[in-house]
Amino acid sequence: MRERHHQHTVAKTNVLTPFATSRKGARLLLYAELALLALLVTAPWLSTWLKMPFWLDLGTRLSILAMAGVSLNLLMGLAGLVSFGHAAFLGIGGYAVAIALWHAVYGGAPWLASESGLFHLGLAAGLGAAWAVLTGLVALRTRGVHFLMITLAFGQMIYYLLSGLETYGGDDGLTLDLRSQFPGITLDDAGSMHWLAVAGLIIALLLHAGLRSSLIGLMLRGTKADDRRMRALGYPVFVMQLGLYVLAGTLASLSGALAANHAAYVSPSMAEWTRSGDLLFMVILGGSGRVTGPLTGAAIFVILEEVLSSFTRYWHLPFGLLLIAVALYQAGALDIVSKRLHSKDAAETEMDG
Amino acid sequence: MRTVLHRPIGQEGTRTMNGALLFTQLVNGLQYGLLLFLVAAGLTLVFGILDFVNLAHGAFYMLGAFVSASITALSGSWPLALLLSPLVVAILSVPAERFVARPLYGASPLVQVLATFGLLLVMEALAMIVWGTEGRGVPLPSWLHGHVEFLGVALPAYRILIVLVGLSVAVASFWLVYRTRFGMQVRAAAANRAMAEALGIDTLAVEARIFAFGAGLAALAGALVAPLSEANLAMAFEVIIIAFVVIIVGGLASLKGAFIAALLVGMTDTLGRAFLDDALRTVLSAEAAETAAPAISSMSIYLFMAVVLAIKPSGLFPPRTRELR
DSSP, X not given: OHHHHHHHHHHHHHHOOSSOOSHHHHHHHHHHHXXXXXXXXXXXXXXXXXXXXXXXXXXXXXXXXXXXXXXXXXXXXXXXXXXXXXXXXXHHHHHHHHHHHHHHHHOOOTTTOOOXXXXXXXXXXXXXHHHHHHHHHHHTTSOHHHHHHHHHHHHHHHHHHHHTOGGGTGGGOEEOSSOOEETTEEXXXXXXXXXHHHHHHHHHHHHHHHHHHSHHHHHHHHHHHHHHHHHHTTOOHHHHHHHHHHHHHHHHHHHHHHHHHHHTEEOGGGGOXXXXXXXXXXXXXXXXXXXXXXHHHHHHHHHHHXXXXXXXXXXXXXXXXXXXXXXXXXXXXXXXXXXXXXXXXXXXXXXXX | OOOSOOOOOOOOSOXXXXXXXXXXXXXXXXXXHHHHHHHHHHHHHHHHHHOOOOTTHHHHHHHHHHXXXXXXXXXXXXXXXXXXXXXXXXXXXXXXXXIIIGGGTTSOHHHHHHHHHHHHHHHHHHHHHHXXXXXXXXXXXXXXXXXXXXXXXXXXXXXXXXXXXXXHHHHHHHHHHHHSHHHHHHHHHHHOHHHHHHTTOOHHHXXXXXXXXXXXXXXXXXXXXXXXXXXXXXXXXXXXXHHHHHHHHHTSSOHHHHHHHHHHHHHHHHHHHHHHHHHHHTTSOHHHHHHHHHHHHHHHHHHXXXXXXXXXXXXXXXXXXXXXX
């Protein structure tokens, strides 16, 4: 029974997205995502031309979220590792930037104080990788739902750690007095900030695409299909998965560093578990395993959040209902419901799986 | 903001470590652990039977607090609210089980998590519509305001009540699961669902009942906590992760594991908060200890979980009837 569930899962998450259930649909979706990417690259010019700075801001947010989504999709799409603690990396990356800048402005901790953007990115990547190694060593010894819950708990650990940093604002978070300084570009310019975010997104996408067709990527996909068999064949499954986890964590941490610069503000809620849930939603909506899928997911999420929250303060209600609908659809449960309407017996045989 | 983690733990008392303070904190830890058990019990039972991950379980805890606040306000009787709110929430949980959880039994955990995350948001929004965004305080009857002398230490009467209620409900649920015909069906379904069905057990009905039972227990915990803090929307989001820590540490599938893990987690958290500051002072400067202690103590249960998992990846009491993954 367990084996059957397992294969069921793999098949579903590989093929289905709520938007593309056929080959042709998938190709159309890919074109739409590439068009969106082109739109993001040209957004600073477009927004100046159309005089709509708000849309540029939205585009930057979308790019950063999509980059975080791509990093989670590396884990889910390649190795089938569903992490529910991915937002912790965003928090780590964001606070790496914020704390280094805080010390640069207010003094103290000379080894940490710096305005240099390269130092910030290095620090964010290093801390993200370190956290991934530490938690990966424990979490990757488990699979499936255990992995999911353990990463959830580890993510929450970062949330409480950040909330407990009274020096850096505690629960209230920290406003950045200035942004990371890069040679030649200034992030106070919305266009430069946007292009940096888009560059991050494209690098993450290329990484995923490259890894996917590489030998290591193939081995990782093998572990997704059947990791016990891969282990029996002599592949270092644990090491490969840990490496992937570290890569994904580093990317997510970098996207957190970008998010901190974009908003000029960090708070523990960056690392809150509901954020991890949002990221999961984005990946699933775009189809986990599709390289460009998180673009669709992030676009829909940003639009939903923007539209629904402007209509009603109870925007969690329609958003939650949508999540339920996507999940029921993904599990094929909506088919079961419609079948049940036609024939009760057919439905009963469905349920015993 | 979902930031202030509710703590049903008294921080009153002096900073010096002495017998009376230690005893008070142990009682606080026991009380917190029992409340955690009430929330974790439903989670672990449902997970044990069907590998179903229910992120929305914390919402029943929140609903318990709000419903008890409303019943207290309407009837003026808090004991009545304590008795009724678990029943009300158990009934409210029936459509959640029927329309969201049941179609997803046997689906991938990812899909279950997504759906129950959505369910949690829906229930939060509905609670916001019914009760508003402000918290609801619950006044206690006057006879629960005092202190009770116990072994030479004065303890708040209400905390004693929580411990007593928690212990008796824990005993009752153990009796239900390990000593009754219904409990036997639950355990049979958990051990081997197909076999249980072959023997004529209606596993869907068992599952629906255990879901409602778990929701009722969580609601009871919420109703017990409400007078200490207040009923608020953030409760659902905070308690669920801690309940997950409890069932992970406990090994995910047994009531016994959840009970022991709940007490351990409750104690770790309470004692960490109470004594970590002083303990750190012995190795760090006073200033450094003061900065580090709150951050570390709020992570203490997660550190505890990490240590347990590093030693035993499948928790303290892994299920014996199914293969380990």
